[in-house]
Amino acid sequence: MSTVALITVVRNGGCQVRRVLLMPRLLQDSKYVTAVRHSSTTQRRTSCFDPDGSGRPTTWDSFGIWDNRIDEPILLPPSIKYGKPIPKVSLANVGCATQIGKRKVNEDRFNYAELTDSVLYFAVYDGHGGAAAADFCDKYMKKYIEEFLPQEENLEIVLTKAFLEIDKAFARHAHLSVDATLLNAGTTATVALLRDGIELVVASVGDSRALLCRKGKAVKLTIDHTPERKDEKERIKKCGGFIAWNSLGQPHVNGRLAMTRSIGDLDMKSSGVIAQPETKRIQLHHAGDSFLVLTTDGINFTVNSQEICDLINHAEAALVVTEQAIQYGTEDNSTSVIVPFGAWGKYKNAEVNFSFSRSFASSGRWA
Incomplete structure (x- = not known):
């Protein structure tokens, strides 16, 4: 993920990152996970994990959090600094x-x-x-x-x-x-x-x-x-x-x-x-x-x-x-x-x- 994309994550709701990574275990067998934000209308907005609008889903590999076993939030400042999502080590x-x-x-x-x-x-x-x-x-x-x-x-x-x-x-x-x-x-x-x-x-x-x-x-x-x-x-x-x-x-x-x-x-x-x-x-x-x-x-x-x-x-x-x-x-x-x-x-x-x-x-x- 590029630095520009990470900045987009922060601006469009960085909290969404944590919410996806803390999803229930019932998602752990899913091959793909995407996040979608909805406005008060029925119009769909671009996913904060798909900032380029390509429609390509984000996999667990994109985040480094595998199989939902470590439920930790993303550290946004260092993620932006290094240009990749970095989970908090607890x-x-x-x-x-x-x-x-x-x-x-x-x-x-x-x-x-x-x-x-x-x-x-x-x-x-x-x-x-x-x-x-x-x-x-x-x-x-x-x-x-x-x-x-x-x-x-x-x-x-x-x-x-x-x-x-x-x-x-x-x-x-x-x-x-x-x-x-x-x-x-x-x-x-x-x-x-x-x-x-x-x-x-x-x-x-x-x-x-x-x-x-x-x-x-x-x-x-x-x-x-x-x-x-x-x-x-x-x-x-x-x-x-x-x-x-x-x-x-x-x-x-x-x-x-x-x-x-x-x-x-x-x-x-x-x-x-x-x-x-x-x-x-x-x-x-x-x-x-x-x-x-x-x-x-x-x-x-x-x-x-x-x-x-x-x-x-x-x-x-x-x-x-x-x-x-x-x-x-x-x-x-x-x-x-x-x-x-x-x-x-x-x-x-x-x-x-x-x-x-x-x-x-x-x-x-x-x-």
Whole structure:
């Protein structure tokens, strides 16, 4: 839909957009939906979804709202700005779940919130060496992001500054604390900001992940920070650190840490472990984008990205993903946060089957 057409929608009754998208479920099997406005006379007026008078009906694909499963109004200002209808992403539709697995405590944390009228926040944190660093990020990350938002238009810069500042703040907190274990505490951090319902920016350190389901296929938005990456390994060595492999063949920084970037892990900073996140910006296409999902490694090392896409198709999806990880043999904490977009429920999901061999192989990952 062109910008001119969107302006026509606003002038001729933008409220009509919301009314059509909130139609009863009895319309969900209809192939086409049109809106007609009538004057006080019997004369028919042009549909606000057919501004050019061509007579061609509007399909659900035109709006990105598929099968009437997400009943949300259209955000008119950003729709006009970007020249396409953009549905409001509601926090009420966000799904989240966390499972302790076979650990004694759950060190995973997750959060989501509305920071401003136009910016939404979603995050997962996977703590190690205790939950102190994950708790600190869960409590204060929003504060630092909100501090930088008015100063900087670029959301990638906002997130980078927030990550670096919260790492410094945790260091101050740990050094002032009487609890010496805080010096060894750290956490992954995967944070997503969504502006105007269309601009998605993700920042990450560690091995928690973000992926987008686009036209039924998994699109990875993060890359794990592990010693297996050549660029990460080189930085560790340049800073005086070393890589050691455990009995399972897994590389660790200085024989202790399975990741090369994190928040906290103060005893590892001199060995090249940094809090500088890698960021990614993507523009959503609600006609084809089904959802964003953030996951911790209890899921990532047992359920692959495409399987996550295939599993997620209903309101209890976050719980299904964490339970599938447990079925596949994870012993770690498992957490997922799922944010549905316009094409939620549009693409058919493949069946995911239990694999005994994978369950057996993965069970040694956290031994």
